[in-house]
Amino acid sequence: MGFPLAGVRVIDVSSTFMGPYCTMLLAQWGAEVIKVEAPGGDVVRKIGDVRGTSMGPVFLNVNRGKRSVLLDLKQDGGRAVLERLVAGADVVVHNLRPEAAERLGLSADAVLRANPRAVHCAFRGFAAGGPYADRPAYDDVIQAASGMAAVQGGAGGAEYVRTAAADKTVGLMGAAAVLAALRGRDATGEGQVVEVPMLETMAGFMLLEQQGGWVFDPPAGPAGYARTASPHRRPCRTKDGHLAVMIYTDAQWRAFFACIGRPELAGEPKYRTIRERTEHIDELYALLNAEMATRTTDEWLAELERRDVPAARVNTVTDLFTDPHLTATGFFEKVDHPSEGPLRLPRQPVRFGPAPFPGDHGERMPHAPLLGEHSLDVAREAGLDEHEIERLVTSGALGVPGRGRHTQDTGETNGGQGRRWQTWNTP
Template sequence: MPLKSVRVLDLSRLLPGPYCTMLLADFGAEVIKVEEPSKGDYARAYEPKLDDDSAMFHSLNRNKKSVCLDLKSPEGKHEFLKMAEEADVVVESFRPGVMERLGLGYETLKSVNPRLIYCAVTGYGQTGPYADKPGHDINYLSFAGLLNLMGEKDGKPVVPAAQIADIGGGALPAAVGILLALLEREKSGKGQFVDVSMMDGVISWLQTLLPDYLSANTVPKRGEEMLNGGRACYAVYETKDERFIAVGALEPKFWKNFCEVIGRRDFIPLLEAPLHEQYRLKYEIQVIMSEKTLAEWLELFSDVEACVSPVLTFEEMIEHPQVAAREMIRTVNHAVLGSVKQIGIPIKLSETPGEIYSQAPKLGEHTHELKAGNRT
């Protein structure tokens, strides 16, 4: 596995940091969760639980090990420093300054291991007037200007069901940053500090909206842009049986096919009609879509390239043949729970694929094994 020789000390909790280190662990990195005694990662306590730990914890922390250390005690600090001497990467998600106050900041760890890569995943980054402020996914989306553009034109902003800032703005850039630093270390022999801000990450996602504003002062509006509900060709419609169908017929060839299937060839020239005309189109298409069930529409579109898809439930998604073919829902064996379904690995490498090779650790399960005096 490509990261087999990489040792990661993971001090992060909940979602962003653990998702980042899960990706590394899936490809062979030895990820050691350094957890507070008695409580550990807060995600352990979430509901629903599979055993003593939550289903979410089991998913995010597969392939990892757990060590309990009290980093506020002299003994815990000493043990962590000894572990850092032999580590390649440290990942933490505390607010800036917390690790320094513990006496375990980057400069201290760098002094005992100059090759160490230290990644801090925070809401606002290590610098700037908001660096010390608390926040959650919704706050980073709101500061980045993305939340303002999510939802219907005349409604309030809609909170996304998945954590865009935590994963897309934080965990994924952190994983990329760590891999870049590991690659650069092969040349220089030196580690470095990887500063990841979830708000920065969200701003970097605004590639279809922000460049127009920066270059021409074009102000995007909720529900009026091409990709956020402003066009009839890129929208969600309700069917006769109160299900929903997603239409992404952005290109003229797909729009033409879509219009032909719904029996409205007169709509074909209106792909890029003005906004008021788009509203009329959406209303008329909704009336048409209400005449048939989701299954009936899917049958009509089954052999037509129009970028039309059902809005699936989780129950339907996990049974979908494309999901099965890509192994995005995996059944793994757990020593106590037996067969457990988990989310699969999204990165497919042809020669060194990722694996789910061990279950999430119990709190402190590997403490004795991995303490400095016990390691071989």
């Protein structure tokens, strides 16, 4: 069985985390993704770029499976090439603010004029029609505006989740929205316009369990969710480390009470049902933390697994690379990148068809592209002849590694493979 999005072409004019995460998922599911980059490239190329190659670790992760085309969309020639790419695409994704999208020919109207069957997906900080619509937004801003930072900090004051939770969640929502829009396009034959606003997406994400009594109008109680708000909700300290234990159902609590030699607690009214347990969650979590301190992590894991109570040791990010389950399932794959050498990258976790993972039958995600690596190929596929391509390269509207006004020889060698070019990293 092939990948479900095979044959779908995506033009990705997004940068940083959110849009590229969306299009990486589409690429992992089989779509052809053409990443359009401006001179200088996606700013994420520079994050953690300790080698000075504009291939930082975030970029290497989130842009796997894509082809890079460098276009200067401030030039008429660059915009003309983009219009050709849009005309042959199924999906166009960008995270430009409305006025920039209009100026560069990427508004919904412009895209659908060029290709009436296209899916136009625009990531926005805030939905159109509200007073925040034109404001810039990043992950931290949306964590704050959506209530996530306040919930994370609790009584101690607002705190950010220490990962780009909003960017990645909204990117995932965008991928789902694109799939729904493609289904609609295929059913009607007409293009689809998709707006994925960060604030509204994350507000809905937060309110799922945090709305509390404010589900009712007028409110029947406070907002929030007592279990996640408990100050005792944290990994438990054991004799020799930490352990995450999540006891939720009636059966799991009965098993835990029996495990600590206090089965009678299951019969107490305040612990009998999930409603009562949630109301007394601080007591239960305090009990759990006290009991966990009496044994080692391995002793508890063995006991809780035997009783089918969910638990896991607390991994660091580094621990993931030696986790026995991730190792057994082949979660990480090793790839050879043309400029960065051997890399270890996470596979996409979703399984399609009878093969456990794409790599199990020899298929690998292509490497994250060098800036402008595929400019010539894509330009030719779009129908440009060699004379047109030469004119665009000379003007700087189309970027090709080693050529153009933004390219300079660093004078360094690259592991014996010839000169290293510092390409399009200057304004």
